[in-house]
Amino acid sequence: MTVQRRVILEELRAVTTHPTADELFHRVRDRLPNISLGTVYRNLDVLVRNRQARRIENGGGQCRFDGDMDRHYHIRCVVCGRVDDVAGPAPGGAMAPHVDAPGYEVTGFRLEYEGICASCRKATERPRAH
Amino acid sequence: MTVQRRVILEELRAVTTHPTADELFHRVRDRLPNISLGTVYRNLDVLVRNRQARRIENGGGQCRFDGDMDRHYHIRCVVCGRVDDVAGPAPGGAMAPHVDAPGYEVTGFRLEYEGICASCRKATERPRAH
DNA sequence: ATATATGCAAAGCTTTTGCCCTTTC
DNA sequence: GAAAGGGCAAAAGCTTTGCATATAT
Numbered sequence: 603m604t605v606q607r608r609v610i611l612e613e614l615r616a617v618t619t620h621p622t623a624d625e626l627f628h629r630v631r632d633r634l635p636n637i638s639l640g641t642v643y644r645n646l647d648v649l650v651r652n653r654q655a656r657r658i659e660n661g662g663g664q665c666r667f668d669g670d671m672d673r674h675y676h677i678r679c680v681v682c683g684r685v686d687d688v689a690g691p692a693p694g695g696a697m698a699p700h701v702d703a704p705g706y707e708v709t710g711f712r713l714e715y716e717g718i719c720a721s722c723r724k725a726t727e728r729p730r731a732h
Numbered sequence: 733m734t735v736q737r738r739v740i741l742e743e744l745r746a747v748t749t750h751p752t753a754d755e756l757f758h759r760v761r762d763r764l765p766n767i768s769l770g771t772v773y774r775n776l777d778v779l780v781r782n783r784q785a786r787r788i789e790n791g792g793g794q795c796r797f798d799g800d801m802d803r804h805y806h807i808r809c810v811v812c813g814r815v816d817d818v819a820g821p822a823p824g825g826a827m828a829p830h831v832d833a834p835g836y837e838v839t840g841f842r843l844e845y846e847g848i849c850a851s852c853r854k855a856t857e858r859p860r861a862h
Numbered sequence: 863a864t865a866t867a868t869g870c871a872a873a874g875c876t877t878t879t880g881c882c883c884t885t886t887c
Numbered sequence: 888g889a890a891a892g893g894g895c896a897a898a899a900g901c902t903t904t905g906c907a908t909a910t911a912t
Contacts, residue, residue, distance in 0.1 A: 611799065614797060614798075614799035615799035615800075618800075618816075618817065619814070619815075620796040620797065620798050620806070620814075620815040620816075621796065621797060622794040622795065622796055622797075623794070623795065623797070624794070626797065646797055650797075653801065654799075654801070655797055655798065655799050655801070656797065656798045656799075656800075656801065657795055657796075657797055657798075658795065658796040658797065658798055658806060658815060658844075659842050659844075664752040664753070664754070665752065665753065665787055665788065666750040666751065666752055666787075666788040667744060667750065667751060667752070667753065667756065667776055667780075667785055667786065667787055667788065668744075668750050668785065668786045668787075668788055669741065669744035669745035669784075669785050669786075670745075670748075670786075671783060671784070671785070671786065675831075676750070676788060677831065677833045677836055677838065679836070680839065684749070684750075685749075685750040685788060686748075686750075686833060686836070687748065688831055688832065688833050689832040689833070689834075701805075701807065701818055701845050702818065702819040703807045703816060703818050703819070703845065703847060704819075705849060705850030705853075706807055706809070706816070706845075706847035706848065706849055706850070707847050707848045707853055708807065708845055708846070708847040709810065709846050709847050709848065710845070710846045710847075711843060711844065711845045711846060712789050712842075712843070712844045712845075712846060713841060713842070713843050714789075714841065714842045715831055715833065715836075715838055715840070715841045715842075716838070716839050716840050716841060716842060717833060717836035717837050717838040717839050717840075718836065718837045718839065719835060719836055720835030720836070723835075723837055
């Protein structure tokens with residue numbers, strides 16, 4: 603646990619604005635003028651891996667596109683990133699009205715399932731003690 | 733409706749893999765060897781605006797981070813991109829089990845509300861006929 | 863001491879944009 | 888023939904990485 607990592611975590615916890623890496627970098631730099639953006643990125647990775655922070659998901663780097671305009675949901679493989687359609691009815695139709703977000707006009711929600719696809723499950727099967 | 737746009741849409745509809753722009757570009761290039769990646773991006777934008785395709789959301793370009801590890805949900809302003817916490821209990825606890833995603837081991841879901849935040853609502857207020 | 867982390871800068875990747883030419887209506 | 892769109896290449900923006908140095912345990 604280095605000074606930099608501690609300050610990054612402190613500053614992240616000190617705000618409720620869900621900052622981007624760059625915003626956090628500027629805050630941290632007020633206290634550690636020599637810190638670099640790369641360090642912030644590296645430490646955010648570590649913190650997320652250690653469950654001390656959360657990355658607000660963006661579902662992987664690249665955008666994907668879908669020509670099927672019927673209402674349906676997606677499931678994304680957390681291992682390989684592939685995206686498949688989820689069969690069946692919309693699961694959460696009654697969900698949105700319950701939101702308590704003061705000041706917001708709530709227009710909808712985005713829902714994406716996560717899982718491990720068939721081929722990634724096969725690839726990660728452990729040899730079993732017999 | 734140009735040849736390029738039609739082919740892009742045809743190829744997008746021909747697959748169920750939810751391709752990235754680059755994957756689609758390579759498919760389309762088999763039929764239109766001179767097409768450029770920029771054209772694919774521009775047309776995907778148009779198709780999405782025209783509701784002929786969907787962008788599988790990534791919630792805006794940059795990642796955001798959150799130091800609050802308690803289970804809670806977020807709402808994102810679709811105008812300015814800011815992210816706030818949603819107060820109240822988890823809305824969709826009973827949702828995940830209903831998913832029908834053959835082959836997948838479903839590990840969870842990601843849910844993010846969308847809306848227009850207070851200051852963006854103020855900024856877009858229209859002068860009202862009296 | 864030795865592994866780990868930092869700072870800095872460069873590279874990587876996806877996406878957007880400018881410019882000029884071509885196609886569409 | 889005016890308006891929209893395309894091709895190409897450069898730019899932009901976020902994130903990752905290589906490397907030499909410094910810090911932590």
